[in-house]
Amino acid sequence: MATNAAAAPKVQQLPKAPFSSNEKVQQAISGIVFVAPALVILVVFLIVPLFVAGYFSLTDWNGRTPLTNPDAYELVGLENYERLLVSGRRVDDFYNAFKNTLYYAIGVIPAQTVIALVLATIVNQKWLRGRGFFRTAFYFPSITSSIVVSMIFLFLFSNTGPVNGALRALFPNYQQVSWLTDNNGVIHNILGVVGIQENTFTVLAETEIARISLWDWLSGPSVAMFTIMLLAIWTTIGTMMVVYLAALQNIPPQVYEAAAVDGATQWQAFRRITLPLLRPTTYFVVTLGLIGCFQVFDQIYILRDEQTRQTTMSVAYLVYDTAFNLGDPQMGRAAATAVTLFIIIFVATILQRRFIGDRPADS
Amino acid sequence: MRISRYVVMALAWVLALGISGLAFAQETVTLQVWTGSSSPAENEAKEAQFAAFEEANPNIDLEVLISPDYGTQIQAAFASGDYPDVFTVGQFDFPSLQDSGVLMPAGDNIENPDDIYPGLLAAFSDAEGNAFCVPKDFSTLALFYNTDLFDAAGVDYPTADWTWEDMYAAAEAITNSDAVPEGVVGFSAAADRNRWLGFLYGNGATIAGEDGMSTVNSPEAVAALEFYASFVANGVGALPSELNGAGWNGQAFGEGSAAMTIEGNWAIGYLENDFPELNWGVAEIPLSPAGTRGTLTFTECWAVGANTEHPEEAWALVNFLTGTEGAMTVATSGFGVMPARMSAAQAWLDTRGEEYAAFVAGGEYAVAPVFPLGYGDFTTAFDEGTTAVMAGEESAQDFLDEVAEIWNEITEENM
Secondary structure (H helix, E strand, C coil): CHHHHHHHHHHHHCCCCCCCHHHHHHHHHHHHHHHHHHHHHHHHHHHHHHHHHHHHCCECCCCCCCCCCCCCCCECCCHHHHHHHHHCCCHHHHHHHHHHHHHHHHHHHHHHHHHHHHHHHHHHCCCCCCHHHHHHHHHHHHHCCHHHHHHHHHHHCCCCCHHHHHHHHHCCCCCCCCCCCCCCEHHHHHHHHHCCCCCCCHHHHHCEECCEEHHHHCCCCEHHHHHHHHHHHHHHHHHHHHHHHHHHHHCCHHHHHHHHHCCCCHHHHHHHHHHHHCHHHHHHHHHHHHHHHHCCCHHHHHHCCHHHCCCCCCHHHHHHHHHCCCCCCCHHHHHHHHHHHHHHHHHHHHHHHHHHCCCCCCC | CCCCHHHHHHHHHHHHHHHHHHHHHCCCEEEEEEEECCCHHHHHHHHHHHHHHHHHCCCEEEEEEEECCHHHHHHHHHHHCCCCCEEEEECCCHHHHHHHCCECCCCCCCCCHHHECHHHHHHCECCCCCECEEEEEEEEEEEEEEHHHHHHHCCCCCCCCCEHHHHHHHHHHHHHCCCCCCCCEEEECCCCHHHHHHHHHHCCCCCECCCCCECCCCHHHHHHHHHHHHHHHCCCEECHHHCCCCCCHHHHHHCCCEEEEEEECHHHHHHHHHCCCCCEEEECCCECCCCCCCCEEEEEEEEEECCCCCHHHHHHHHHHHHCHHHHHHHHHCCCCCEECEHHHHHHHHHHHCHHHHHHHHHCCCCECCCCCCCCHHHHHHHHHHHHHHHCCCCCHHHHHHHHHHHHHHHHHHHC
């Protein structure tokens, strides 16, 4: 009896390993095999080109001479970066593009986040009839091709298009705005209404950062760029709305009931319960918006005009223009511009994380 | 897994056929031919030409690619070193491609080179005059004029003796005429260097001298730009975007917002299709104060890749497409572009109409407005400056002085 009692627990106590080592290896292999296709595609089409671009940014390759040719290019170290950012003849090209992209981001990201949140809140209301219809309608712009939408906006905002027509019908004294070809900065225009011109504060006209006067730095997006921003906001609010909607629906209704019991108004409930609970989603939406805005290319490619070349140039478009320029392609410099853009987005995302991101100490 | 015997048999058949096919294939030469896609009608015409070549040469097979995104695609091909045997090259791409070593020098391979307009061949030759590819067609700029508006204002049509003053006077008369609708101007002037440089060359100016130093700010050059900008500055002309938001000169002219404009022969088809009721004529660009006239040409060539394995067959194809017969095909096919050979010029006029003789005449003195390799910064500054001058933000002298400095800087750097 004693031996039995001793033997039985012994057998029962030894925890049997869930998988034998052979099975573990097999599991590992099948895991790798499942992940491999996506991993291979990621590495080949994302990681490797990243490093290749980084390598070519240190050369003076023009993008045309065949690489099989032994003297296709020379390693020139950081000369491309120097000419791009510090001492090149056209150093204002990059900073101008950066300024345009910055204003674009500053304009689009808050607008699309706020409007998406508002729309998601509206669509989430139980009293709204036809919620499915509104959800689809708001989401629809995001799934249409950005090229098609850009071309329609080209028509809408042309000098004789519907937008100008409607404004003329509503305001008889409307002075026609050339939405797509006006180079004047929006902030310049606003200041101009108040009477502040370029020479009002001479310090603004004369100080130059990277060959661009301070006054020009403060120009705001041009009217043409502003139109492109409208297009971008209109297209992306759908996607962000869906993200916010999912997050809103995740908030248990008991929280709101508890708040109502405590005597909170709707607005207080929104400000103190909904918004903080949505912080991770907001962080996600803003990050997506940031990356998308700094990389803007499609809309610029369609909506730009030769006249507005300087004020609608984004950094991503500058990369394309430098690399595939008709007369003088410069792949090395384009790669340097692309790497610089990557660094800028990276820094912006990290900064953004500090301000909006998950803070574990904050509940 | 057991492979059934039928699968093995099938594999054996495929292998056998493949090997025998390979044996046959060794007797024919395959050429890779790439070109850009334009209108469906033009693409069909190109394919017809290729088919005709294959029929005439049964031992040569053509693998043709007509690409809608030709520029990007072929640049990737050049970069990898795996580029086609025969392909088209535009005049603006030529300097960098020739420098990259991907073009085979023509040497003696061009059929009857004296028949080709010298200006076109020069656009595709290096500094020593060695041609690298053969022009296949070209376009020039000429003066379009709206006969109805001229009649209404009582102004005589442009003639071959017209000077710059005549042109300005006509624009002024038409803009100020009461018989002409409000808002119509005399001249649609795009802020495009590829429209006004003709005046610069016509006035005897050049971009740079023999020593490589820039002459683009010479008095003649400044006068040319001032003349071109004066239309807009004085209200007798306007940018196309200010004429009811037109996208280009052709649209502004077709809609009747401008009585004259400077455009190329590609606009002929556009005007005939989109504005068939418009009555218009074409004249050569007016004479400058120097007594000469100038215009611009835009041309493309067929080139042979430098690393082709079949140079003889490749040059045979190029000569077929651009030779006397090929030029005739271009002439009679009814497209906007003109054949690059002088012998086919009359055939083009016969097909298109004698009234377009101004374009053909331009072929004799046209200049291809291509800047040399390495002057990308100059080109960008030139374009930005052109826009600024046409918008009235900068004077022509200041702008040309600035770009002349940039040119000289680049030249000195490269010395």
